[in-house]
Amino acid sequence: MPLHSIGEIAEALGAEAEGDLALKVSGASEPHSAGPDQLALAMDPRYGDGIAKGRAQAAVVWPGADWRAMGLKAAIFAPRGRLAMAGLTRLMDPGPEIWPGIHPHAVVDPSAVIGEGAHIGPFVVIGRGAQIGARARIASHVSVGEGARIGDDALILQGARIGARVTIGARFICQPGAVIGADGFSFVTPEKSGVEEIRETLGSREEIREQSWTRIHSLGAVWIGDDVEIGANTCIDRGTIRDTVIGRGTKLDNLVHVGHNVQIGEDCLLCGQVGIAGSSRIGNRVVLAGQCGVNDNIFVGDDVICGGATKIFTNAPAGRVLLGYPAVKMESHVEMQKALRRLPRLNARVARLEELLPGGAGTGGAPGES
Known part of the structure; x- marks a missing residue:
């Protein structure tokens, strides 16, 4: 050293x-x-x-x-x-040791464009028409799909998977095992499904019918801005029609899942095991602590901060600090938890008051008797 x-x-x-x-x-x-x-x-x-x-x-x-x-x-x-x-x-930090130039055991399609000074490690596979930026470093066992574009000075570590037509900006860092550009989890039933029914009725179902799922293919890709970091074993799904987007400067921890069509703004911080369901929009500078969940098709405004394990089911206004399941303002959550802890004492107090009432538990009478 x-x-x-x-x-x-x-x-x-x-x-x-x-x-x-x-x-x-x-x-x-x-x-x-x-x-x-x-x-x-x-x-x-x-x-x-x-x-x-x-x-x-x-x-x-x-x-x-x-x-x-x-x-x-x-x-x-x-x-x-x-x-x-x-x-x-x-x-x-000396950084990882990656073979200078193209390792003889790498497989690079003849139509791929490799930037000046790039390092391509052993057992890397780079597909047809892919573009790798100058000074990019790609460690062993990485695959880059056809038509993918990776910017200058990227660092992609062991075993990451970059899907077809994915576009990635400069100074990208990708930890081992991440998958960017897998198909989205999108299925439909020929008739209205039970899921659609209970969304409309908030839980009530007229009847339970057999149903089968038909796959919706993902025609979009993933677009990632400059200076983004992706953690180990994180998964970012491609969009159905439009691209899934990760804005400039955003950082994703390990084991984060970003669903299809999601739009994430700039300089966000998503901690471990965060899950964002399809077609949600996340503003700029949003912080989601570990195990936060975001429902599909909602909007989380700029500068929202969510404490650990918060579950967001409805739109969140800009600047809001949220906590809990379901998410509420942090000060409301704290008051709710205080009230919850007081419930046993309150229950005991109510029981004592009932004993003092005519016909209460203390007299052996039924509640409400006079």
């Missing part, structure tokens, strides 16, 4: 540093386990005591920290710790 001086790291982070700026480190570590050649990460006073337990000579610390009293030879000051982590990890 290459060595980095404290001065070099501080410059990369745009941060102030003091002490021996020529001191070099090979990596980063938590304070209590840092070795003498590692940079301890103590960006919050809560972690300052850990430095004495380790052997670090330099650390990233909070503004105003007395780094000399901690026994350090140098310190970098980080006003915003997690932002410093972003810059530091970017500097120290």
